[in-house]
Amino acid sequence: MTKYVISGASGSLGRKITEQLLEKIPAENLSVSTRTPSSLDALSQGGVAVHAADYNDPVALERAYAGSDVLMLISSLAVTKRVPEHRNAINAAKRAGIKHIVYTSTAGIHPQNPTLSASDHIVTEDDLRRCGIGYTIMRNACYAEVFPTVAAQPVLRSGEWVQVEGNGKLAPISKNDIARTAVACMLDPARHDGAVYEVTGPDLVSFRDIAAMASEVYGVPIRYVPVSIDQRYALLDAMGVPRQYAEGMDGHPDAHLWCSEEMVTADIAFQAGYHGILTHHVEFITGQKPRSLREVFELCKGKDYNDC
Template sequence: MADFKNSALLVTGASGHFGRLAVEALLARGATKIIAGTRDPSKLADLAAKGVEVRKLDFNDKASLEAGFAGAERVLLISTDAVGSRIEQQRNAVAAAKAAGVKHIVYTSAPNPRPNPGTGVSPEHYWTEVAIAAAGLDFTFLRNHIYAEITLLGAGSAIGSGQLYDATNGGGRSYVARKDAADTAAGALLTAEGQLILDVTGPAAVTQEALATEFAKLSGKPVARVGLTTDQLRGGLVAAGLPAGMADVMVAFDIDAAGGYHAIVTDTVEQFTNRKPEALEAFLAANRGALAG
């Protein structure tokens, strides 16, 4: 296996949850030339103190992209949080990477990205993958499955009401802990070669019925899974105060789960971290305190 720990490795979005974890993983694995890109360098003073080079990097500012990518050999391109405008942002980043002479891009994508209308954020990931491939660079597309942390966001309402709503039609999800995904990305930045497309998953596909059972077990309160149609789910989300656009994104996730796209299980985490991914049951038990209800 290749070893690029002495190459100049750039992590974009390094002040975010995922980016910070990835930088910490690179440090732990002995990377010697880490560049952390962020819109606000002041947020990474602690990493700078550990020898990380911190650069201002704003995907909406082409000048900062040019300076931020200078000298980087391999890049972990973390998808931005600007849902709805990511395609242009990330195309700008890919163009800057190519102009700077970057050799390999590791991109945090999503399961089964495609340009089809009504698929939520999927087109943003699809067109970013297309831009990277068209740039003629080597790449690793890490199609990260739903983060285990997402289950904590709905735990309180599910436990409080005793009902967990979804439109997955019984489809499972191979939830992956964010740290496992970030460590995998760091491993790919350090070792991946050529052109790879990989799903990053947890160790098993978990249905919403099984998730409801876990919530009940850990909280000591009854929680039942309630299956809805996509229209019912969207209406409920909007009625609960979620913006319509975000409700569409969440419904699209459930549609993909119903289609089996979220139930894929791979050994990608183990391949790049030399350990098995954390099971959702263990993740929830470790975060029991966050299961308010």
């Protein structure tokens, strides 16, 4: 009987993967790991083994992964510091006897992509290719839920969708569809061994399209405002967003919550076309098409990011 472990199970994607995997396998075949086991009490009461393990703690990681065959490795949030964290997880997986790792990378993997977070994933993807055990890389496009929630909130207040200028496109995907894809890869590692999937939604859209969609769904006029890179930085400076990551930023222990360098380099990459990728990999892997951005907008309208 194959045993599974999900690392990063307490996060928004990890919870969806866990829920969907438990529809297919008994709880006793699943372990999960997190730095905050108390956040997963409900799982533990349902018979899932919950382990405490930080990506900075190789011994705890090995303990958490021991006895499992397939690891779902959800990438850490510590952008620019997470390569060694992921390396710890991969090496712990090898020591623990894991046979296959499914990893959450990002869309737009390219040596010239200026996005801070992409550079981390490039190195971890290489580590996986060399690690000597089976792997599947999921290059997840931008979460569709971000646009009707986190991105729309300031726009609905100001009536302006401000974006670094350019004509880039992207194919946002819902977290539910990413989770379905991850579960399918975990359940059939032989079929997906060595594969690199571009996990995209069904449509390529520009930011101008997204602003128009927000306007239609929320029923308010929204003006699309392209700005230069310097203007974008100046706007974020005025909002008090720090340029770079710093320890304790936003009161979060990882200091991971959006510095402007991360946001603006991501915008530059979007508008330069690095995310202009549309595939049918979700349907190829799961047999089912992913939701459109419009459907996600309707489902998430008026909700918080974490509730949709």
